[in-house]
Amino acid sequence: MSSHIVIHPVTTKAQLKSFVEVAYRLNADDPHWIPPLKSEVYALLNPKKNPFFEHAKVQLYIAEQNGIIVGRISAHIDELALAQPVEQGFGPGTGHWGLMEAANDATATALINAAEQWLKQQGMHRVIAPISLSVWDEPGLLTFGHDHSPTVMMGHHNREYQGWIEEEAYKSVKELSTYDLPIVDGFPPLIDRIVKSGERNSKLKLRKVDKSQFDREAKIIMDILNDAWSQNWGFVPLTPNEIDHVGVKLKPIVYEDLIMIAELEGKPVAFMITLPDLNDRTKGMKGSLLPFNWAKLLWWLKFPKSPTMRVPLMGVVKELQNSRVASQMAFMMVEYIRREAVANYGATRGELGWILDDNKGMVAIAEAINAKVNRVYTLYEKTI
Incomplete structure (x- = not known):
């Protein structure tokens, strides 16, 4: 029987199902991989449900060997990323691939080559990857921290993928880190002094979000985000439809006392979003809310308890x-x-991130509260 690997573009519902399902099979033996809810994966890939497709072109591929699906990859071009300044990471001619899963190095090579070929056909001459799908989703490949599970909305990858990708002449261009910290006993005395000095500033007010005014609060936060991050490496602005989409997605796990907005002289100027670690609850659900996982999840969402909080x-x-x-x-x-x-x-611990390796301000905040890097995600670059 031939062992030749065949790459198929995803064009049918059956192929889309294979694209989704292969990740669960290939990662089944990894105790630290958190199976995402399949409904969310299908929504991510659905142009009618994901506003990313309004400004992006996406081609999905699956790999078949001996009649078995052995891998997958997405190739995509984000028009908003193309419009960004080159010095900020992306810019004209830069495409991406992501969502890669592969049973072996030969499959990974075939998939990456297919993604590169598609990107070249679309006029791209440079790749930054992996990005799955938007930079606001899951950017980067896990290259440090494989010995523990990720928190909500973070990825986890086979440790062999790093070698397979680097064998294809990809070079590290940026690292994104998450920081772990204990939170029960508070922070160093210096932080207490800074907090007290801020409390003496009569022009400064911190408030919890008002979930009854969710749309208003979401717009305030996203407007600050688009301004605050606009000069960061890899920044791509969120569109109004994406802001609405993020709001709908996050609303079930938004708790008023875990999200704050800072106002200076009555004007919103800063925010912080914290989420209880939903992964801790969904880890054993194998990607499905049936038959009774939906009830368990709803109960947890109503009365959430979690040892871990992610910022x-x-x-x-x-x-x-x-x-x-x-x-x-x-x-x-x-x-x-x-x-x-x-x-x-x-909660007993927190996790900050991801944080860009050159974001000196955020790195300084993490270090000041004695947080330590616990996971690193690497973004790679290649000229094609």
Whole structure:
């Protein structure tokens, strides 16, 4: 029987199912891989449900060997990423691939080659990967921290993928890190002094979000985010439809005491989002809410308890970055949410990130509260 690997573009519902299902089979023996809910995976790949497709072109591929699906990959071009300045990472001629799963190195090579060929046919001359699908979803390949499971909305990859990708002449272009920290006993005395100095600033006010005004609060946060991150490496602005989509996606795990907005003289200027670790609850569900997992999840969402909290996003408007008040706001939000997380959710640890390796401000905040890097995701670059 031939062992030749055949790459198929995904064009049918059956092939799409194979694209989704192969990840669960290939990762079944990894105790630290968290099976995503299949409904969310299908929604990610559905142009009618994911507004990323409004400004992106996507081609999915599956690999077949001896009649068995042995891998998958996505190739995609984000028009908004093409419009960004080259010095910020992306820019004209830069395409991406992601969502790669492969049974062996030969499969990985065949899949990457197929993605590169498609990108070249679309006029691309450079690849930054893996990105699955948007930079706001799961960017980077896990290259450090394979010995423990990821928190909510973070990826986990076979440790062999690094070698297979680097064998295809991909070079590291950027590292994204997450930081782990204990939160029960609070932070060093310096942080307490900074928090107290901020509390004495009469122009500064921190407030919890109001979930009854969810759309308003989401727009405030996303407007700050688009401004605060606009000069970061790899930044791609979120569109209004994407902001609405993110809001709908996050609303079930939004808790008012875990998300804060800072106002200076009545104007929103900073925010911090914290999420209880949903992965801790879904890990044993094998990607399905049937037959009774939906009830378990709904109960947890109503009365969430989680030992781990993740801070996926925080930001301060550009005009205040590197200022004293920015430092005050950041540490006040971290401390206030820490107290709520411990008291109301039973949390014992937090995770910050991801954080760009050249984001000196966020790295300094993480180090000041004694956080340690626990996972690193690498983005690779290649000229094609």
